[in-house]
Amino acid sequence: MTWTTLQTAMAEQGYIADADLAMAVHLALSLGRPLLLEGAAGVGKTEVARVLSQLRGTELIRLQCYEGLDAAQAIYEWNYQRQLLSIRAASEDGETGRSVEERIFSEDFLLERPLLKAIRRETPPVLLIDEIDRADEEFEAYLLEILSEFQVTIPELGTITAKSRPIVILTANGTRDLSDALRRRCLYAHVSYPERATELAILKARCGEIEAQLAGQIIGFVQALRKEDLEKKPGIAEMLDFAAALMGLGIADLTQDPVVLQASLATLLKTETDRYNITCEIAQRLAGKAA
Amino acid sequence: MxxxxxxxxxxxxxxxxxxxxxxxxxxxxxxxxxxxxxxxxxxxxxxxxxxxxxxxxxxxxxxxxxxxxxxxxxxxxxxxxxxxxxxxxxxxxSQASASDHVHSSRNAAGADRSAGTGAPTTPDSTGEEVAEADGEGKLLASLAQAKMKKDLRDLVRPEDIAEAQKLAQRLGAALQHRRSRRRKLNRRGDRIHFRKVIRQSLSTGGEPLYLAKMRRPDRPLKVVTLCDVSGSMTTYAQVFLAFVAGMMRADPATDAYLFHTRLVRIAEALRDKDALRALGRLSVLADGFGGGSKIGASLMQFAQTYARRFVDGRTVVLILSDGCDTDNPKLLGAALEKLKKRDCKVIWLNPLKGWAGYEPVARGMAQALPHLDLFRPANTLADLAALEQELIRL
Missing domain, CATH: 1.10.150 (DNA polymerase; domain 1)
Structure with missing residues (x-):
């Protein structure tokens, strides 16, 4: 598969990727390297992983990062309740200490968390490590080992090596600088807000039944809105919500009803200040230009 | 093309x-x-x-x-x-020259650390490059530098350092604790350490007789001090430098820099066992002391070079400056924003803020304010001591 066929295959799944992103995904697949996607919220970073798993027909394993994420939630944990019960049962049956120990520290009592799950699959799954910049440095450091060796060491069980190399996608939206060591292990693609033509294609792919005139207006309006001084710029997901809202309300022309337009801005503007700053007049002006 | x-x-x-x-x-x-x-x-x-x-x-x-x-x-x-x-x-x-200078200063820092003597020449040359880029500014700046050359030993007495050291130790301790998110085995913990309990219960036939506990341990915070020694700060430099020196001697995990028209790392020099000799070494490094100030450029340089290695989520960046900047104020805002991306806390102690009726009108200061975690007055050691409570709350 070349990178252009990958690009079309992704488009068939409803994901319009630009050349840089398609190439980065292609290289990540063919070289077996993790891919780090960086960009503002709502530009479709997480979506890449979902589309990729559909494309490959494999499972998507997701690890949502947060501050304080530790091994017990990311890699594995022993099932303590079962272990305790099992020890009690064994003592009544008169089982010896050593055999109990072997039994309760076997794989039956192991709870797989996303990272361990990903490396124990027979067919390579897509492993999505979402918002890695929310986790702290310790976790980042731990991830380095897994991403380069694809193995996990459990003291009671020994080292578990990957049966198949998962396709690893990491996403970050720049709340914190990532370490150079992590960046160097990954291929990198910066996902930015799409061009007009790309965004129009996305809208058509996701909302097939939308009329061409309205679609053009929506894209023009959203793209103009992003140029305004906003706290939180509307992403692609917001644009799709906006389109869905307008279609649900049966609007055919953005400029036709200022009140409805102002109300449907709730799908695009997510902070109080932004709602306040984009007044009815500004919205009308932007809509007029987009028409 | x-x-x-x-x-x-x-x-x-x-x-x-x-x-x-x-x-x-x-x-x-x-x-x-x-x-x-x-x-x-x-x-x-x-x-x-x-x-x-x-x-x-x-x-x-x-x-x-x-x-x-x-x-x-x-x-x-x-x-x-x-x-x-x-x-x-x-x-x-033009980025080429800018990044070259980033590169060289990073190398210089490396040499600085391994040799432990400081490399006053490298930052010097980069400083001149910056001046050259300004065009005619170079001659003026270097003249001013020569005239303003001061020996820090005249300014700071060893007794002051001893006093400041005690104070810095207290402040350092106030800043020290940030609780880890991960629990560790501890006798007075608040949660049960199941893994340990199971292990130990094996020896008692499955009866968990002893409950192991875990708690979130305290993790030390690192303090990085950036001290402004430009002309407008000369009167306060005595206090601040003594404080920085004390801080460095009290806690080995701290790091310190001076800046005026450029940035100099002084951590190694200040760790010298002999307080007076440390100041002597500092004087050599601080060539240009008392000249103009380029806060924005210095902080940007810090954010782009040293901060990448020394500043993380468990760091407090302490800036001692009056905020009177000759640079474009936007640069200062951008530098602080970049620094904040490293997830650190930024405290700015401003001697001018102690004056009655002071408003942070210096344009640079106005740009900086939104990025600061704490903005307080300080121009005597007593003021610094009073900060202890605020720092605990941070």
């Missing part, structure tokens, strides 16, 4: 050319190693390597690591592969 570079006939081949391209990127401040060159070659075997557009996309995915890199990559790629001739440095925009 459009034509592909013609390489000389004696050129050893594509592998060498790619390595040369990596070196070219490295010269321009990209952080690339042998691994990337190898990966680049592997990647080119996976794509149509004769199509420049494809190669551009492929190498971009491998060689870049952040948005800034992505923005610069196209120009650097064009300069190397698409200029219809050999590599021409002039087609590389």
């Amino acid at each position: 459009s034509r592909v570079t013609k390489f000389a006939a004696r050129d050893p081949g594509p592998a060498a050319r790619l390595v040369a391209f990596m070196a070219h990127l490295r010269d321009n401040g990209f952080r690339l190693g042998v691994g990337e060159a190898e990966l680049g070659l592997a990647a080119l075997t996976q794509v149509e390597a004769i199509d420049p557009k494809t190669v551009r996309h492929a190498l971009r995915a491998i060689c870049t690591g952040c948005v800034e890199d992505v923005d610069r990559f196209d120009d650097l790629f064009d300069a190397f592969w698409m200029n219809g001739g050999r590599v021409a440095k002039k087609s590389i925009p």
Whole structure:
């Protein structure tokens, strides 16, 4: 598969990727390297992983990062309740200490968390490590080992090596600088807000039944809105919500009803200040230009 | 730009050319190693390597690591592969010199640490480059520097340092604790450490007689001090330098820098066992003491170089400055924003704020305010001591 066929295959799944992103995904697949996607919220970073798993027909394993994420939630944990019960049962049956120990520290009592799950699959799954910049440095450091060796060491069980190399996608939206060591292990693609033509294609792919005139207006309006001084710029997901809202309300022309337009801005503007700053007049002006 | 570079006939081949391209990127401040060159070659075997557009996309995915890199990559790629001739440095925009200076100061810092003597010459030369870039500013700046040369030993007495050291120790302790998010085995913990309980219950036939507990341990915070020693700060420098020196001696995990028109790392010099000799070494490093101030540029330099290695989520950056900046105030805002991205706390102690009726009207200060976690007055050791409570709350 070349990178252009990958690009079309992704488009068939409803994901319009630009050349840089398609190439980065292609290289990540063919070289077996993790891919780090960086960009503002709502530009479709997480979506890449979902589309990729559909494309490959494999499972998507997701690890949502947060501050304080530790091994017990990311890699594995022993099932303590079962272990305790099992020890009690064994003592009544008169089982010896050593055999109990072997039994309760076997794989039956192991709870797989996303990272361990990903490396124990027979067919390579897509492993999505979402918002890695929310986790702290310790976790980042731990991830380095897994991403380069694809193995996990459990003291009671020994080292578990990957049966198949998962396709690893990491996403970050720049709340914190990532370490150079992590960046160097990954291929990198910066996902930015799409061009007009790309965004129009996305809208058509996701909302097939939308009329061409309205679609053009929506894209023009959203793209103009992003140029305004906003706290939180509307992403692609917001644009799709906006389109869905307008279609649900049966609007055919953005400029036709200022009140409805102002109300449907709730799908695009997510902070109080932004709602306040984009007044009815500004919205009308932007809509007029987009028409 | 459009034509592909013609390489000389004696050129050893594509592998060498790619390595040369990596070196070219490295010269321009990209952080690339042998691994990337190898990966680049592997990647080119996976794509149509004769199509420049494809190669551009492929190498971009491998060689870049952040948005800034992505923005610069196209120009650097064009300069190397698409200029219809050999590599021409002039087609590389002005970032080249900027990043060179980033590069050299990082090297200087490395040398600084290993040799432990400080490298006053390297920052010196970079400082002059900056001055040269300003055009006619150079002569004025260097004249002022010569006149203002001061011996710090005249300013700071060893007794002060001893006093400041005690104070710094207390403040350091106030800043020390930030609780870890991860629980560890501890006798007075608040949660049960199941793993341990199971292990121990094996020896008592499955009866968990002893409950192991865990709690969130306290983790030390690192303190990084940036002290302004420009002309407008001369009267306060005595207090602040004593404080910085005390801080450095009280806690080995701290780090310190001076800045006026440029940034100098003084951590190694201040750790000298003999307090007076430490100040002597500092005087050498602080050449230009009492001159003008470029807070924005200095902080930006810090954020781009040292901060990458020394500042993380468990760091408090302490800035001692009056905020009177000769630079573009926007630069200061941008520098602090970049610094905050490292997830650290930023405290600004401003001696002028102690004055009655002071408003942070200096334009630089106004730009800085939104990025600060704490903004307080301080111009005597007593003021600094009073900060203890505030720091605990942080």
